[in-house]
Amino acid sequence: MTLGWRTLDVGEKALIYSKDGSSRIEEGPQRLFLFREVFKKMRCFSASQKEYLKINYKSGQIEHRKGPCTVHENEIIHVSVRIKNLISLDANEVLVVYTQSNKAEQVLRRIQYGPTLFMRGENEWLHNFSWHGIDSDDKTRMNPSQNNFTQLKVIADQFYYNVDEVRTADDAILRVKLMMFFELTDIEQMLDSTQDPMADFINCLSADVIAFAAKKTYEEFIETASDLNNLENFPLLLERSQTIGYTVSKVVYRGYFAHDKLQMMHDVMITRRTELRLKYEKEIQEQELTDKKLQAEVDRLEQEQQMELDKLLHDQKLEKDALQHALNLESKSHENTMDKQRRENEARLNEKIASDTVKHQYLQDLYILKVDLTDLLVTQAGKPTRVTNIIATKDSASIHLHHNDVSAYRVISKDD
Incomplete structure (x- = not known):
């Protein structure tokens, strides 16, 4: 019991119990005089834009109130009030959310894609993934249940893995080093088909590599090891990846490791x-x-x-x-x-x-x-140097004779 004055500042609340067991809530700012009453300040919980309040009622009800908001914890009706962070999802992350339907009494599953700030509903819970994860001491080793998470990445990813105890046709024991690139393409199919895709990947990788090496001798394996860069040499991996909603884009052969004596012999060769x-x-x-x-x-x-x-x-x-x-x-x-x-x-x-x-x-x-030109010309010509006589009969053809110097010719008929 309290006797005296009590002060409530701005934004504060107090729970006042009287001697008959009743209670009341007083809110500041004010100054209270208490007589035979119990004074209890109510704890204030404030949530920012990236937070929400989880309120558990004594009636069993649970309420999620998204910030920014303020709630004073009332011990009469509240079991607890807790500040929770909203789940921040990037553009390449998703959440698998399950919802309990009160009316249909069934559970519904949905995919929440980012980017967003996500707050779970009162009747919702998230899928917890537990996959093989990379060993913290050896990046080429995968341990069961090493990777536990709720935010599923849907961006292309890769991992390193060494396949141990690979036996060739001439009984040489090798360790084959690989690197695999993959991408999740169908979330619903993955959820329905497998609980641990990484385990499926490493099992299929091991099976395909062992089958590849079993048909070859040590020398043949070394000569054809580069063929492990081709996806057609991983039929089980491709088939299983399609079944569980993944796409394998590339498998890279990073080399091999053999026993020291075998490696020494190989080095000599x-x-x-x-x-x-x-x-x-x-x-x-x-x-x-x-x-x-x-x-x-x-x-x-x-x-x-x-x-x-x-x-x-x-x-x-x-x-x-x-x-x-x-x-x-x-x-x-x-x-x-x-x-x-x-x-x-x-x-x-x-x-x-x-x-x-x-x-x-x-x-x-x-x-x-x-x-008389003839006599004149004959006189001027003088005595000719030669005389040509042409005698023609009566019925003979006519004869025509042309000469520049006409004085040199004389035509005599038969009658002459």
């Missing part, structure tokens, strides 16, 4: 093969050098022959040009001579024509004067 390869490459280089020398000599001879041929062709061209020039000069000289002779002939012809024209005019004038 590698050294021997390397020496032989170096000798082979040296011989190839020497042969190539010899070939290049011979080829250079052949090219040099061909170049010299080409130079001689070019010189010969050049000399022939010069000689041809000289002959052509001389021929052109001779042709031009001949043309000049012929032109000169033509002009001289034309001059003589013109002179002859002029002389004949004058003579013809002279004879024509004499003919007009009734002069």
Whole structure:
């Protein structure tokens, strides 16, 4: 019991119990005088924008109140009031939420995608995943139930894994190192098909690698180990990934590890093969050098022959040009001579024509004067150097005789 004054500040509340067992709630700011009463301050719980209040009532009811909000804990009706953080989801994260339906008495499942701040309902709970996870001491080892979470990532991811105790056809024991890239594509199918996809992945990887190595000897495995980079060599992995809603985009072969003695033997063989390869490459280089020398000599001879041929062709061209020039000069000289002779002939012809024209005019004038031109011409011609007699019969064909000098011919008929 209390006797005296009590003060409540702004935002404070108090629960006052009277002597008869009744109670009341007083809210500040105020100053209270208490007489035979019990004074209990109510604890204040405040939630920000990223928080919510979980209120448990004595009636069994649970209430989730999203912030920002404030609640004073009332011990009469409240069992507890707790501040909880809202679940922050990124763009590549989801939550699997189960809801208990009061009316239908059944559980519904839904997928909550990010980005968002998520608050569970009073009748909701989240799916807890428990998968194989990476060992903190060895990133290539997967331990059961190592990875426990509620926020499921749907972005592409990868993990390292070493497949131990891989036996070849000649009983060599190897450890094969792999890296796998995968992506979740169907969440509902994954939830319905498997409880631990990582366990399915490592089991299928191990089975496919063991099947791949079992058909090959140690040397054959080393020569064909790069084929493990091809997805077609992982049929079980591809089939299982499609069944559980995943897509495997790539498997990378990172190497292998063998027993020390086996590795030593292999190193010796590698050294021997390397020496032989170096000798082979040296011989190839020497042969190539010899070939290049011979080829250079052949090219040099061909170049010299080409130079001689070019010189010969050049000399022939010069000689041809000289002959052509001389021929052109001779042709031009001949043309000049012929032109000169033509002009001289034309001059003589013109002179002859002029002389004949004058003579013809002279004879024509004499003919007009009734002069006997025949006697005149015979007299001027003098005695002929020769006389040609042509005798024709009566019925013979007519004969025409043309001669520049008519005085040299005499036609005599048969009657003469």
